[in-house]
């Protein structure tokens with residue numbers, strides 16, 4: 426699949442469409458199989474009139490170029506894409522394990538081994554994206570999928586940007602926004618470090634740290650970095666130290682991706698091959 430996927434021009438006739446997997450941004454996504462190789466993929470259908478309505482043609486082209494260029498075990502592959510008169514089709518890696526969010530909701534919170542393994546996987550994936558000058562900026566549980574071995578895959582780059590400098594556009598849901606994004610200030614790669622702190626908290630406690638009844642309260646809690654840790658036996662002191670070192674208002678003072686991977690909590694708990702024993 427990898428070789429011919431980028432070169433040859435695909436069409437809907439090359440695929441047998443299976444069950445709908447869900448409704449994502451701008452359209453549905455289906456399980457599908459490439460007719461010749463029987464290779465299983467996820468096929469995302471995006472309606473052109475939606476893209477035209479929001480004038481997203483250029484951003485979508487840029488997204489497709491970014492995603493087809495990214496090759497990393499924890500970044501969901503975009504193998505290729507094609508279009509017909511009214512639809513654009515994305516040929517995506519199929520994540521058999523579905524949404525990580527489902528796992529978090531079912532269990533309420535993750536074990537420290539699971540949480541540390543996912544944070545390590547995310548950190549590796551973000552280090553790769555940053556060296557390719559891609560800030561993801563929209564990393565939330567709904568965009569994290571699992572493959573058949575429970576390995577994490579970052580997906581849905583609906584709002585990432587190819588950035589060599591600071592960006593000003595708002596995006597994503599509130600709970601995961603770093604202060605500099607809430608203030609609509611210029612921001613850079615360090616927004617992803619903040620988000621890792623948010624996700625680590627949410628994996629361990631089941632809710633994001635600055636959750637509040639209103640958007641205004643969430644903004645206020647983010648700007649104050651109003652971080653409190655419910656007392657619970659299943660979260661170690663080291664985990665709280667890591668979270669505190671990521672949820673730092675001054676983006677230059679957040680723990681770097683490199684130092685996250687050297688953190689005692691990660692070293693002690695993360696499974697090196699990203700799957701951790703069930």
Ligand SMILES: CC(C)n1nc(-c2ccc(NC(=O)/C=C/C(=O)c3ccc(F)c(C(F)(F)F)c3)cc2)c2c(N)ncnc21
Nearest residue numbers: 446447454467481484485488517518519520580581582583
């Ligand atoms: C439902 C279930 C949970 N599900 N969902 C997936 C899935 C994974 C990735 C995607 N990716 C995208 O939709 C990317 C979209 C863009 O990049 C984009 C679209 C329009 C724009 F305007 C733009 C813009 F940039 F122009 F704004 C960007 C979609 C579905 C999935 C899967 N692969 N395997 C198993 N289950 C899976």
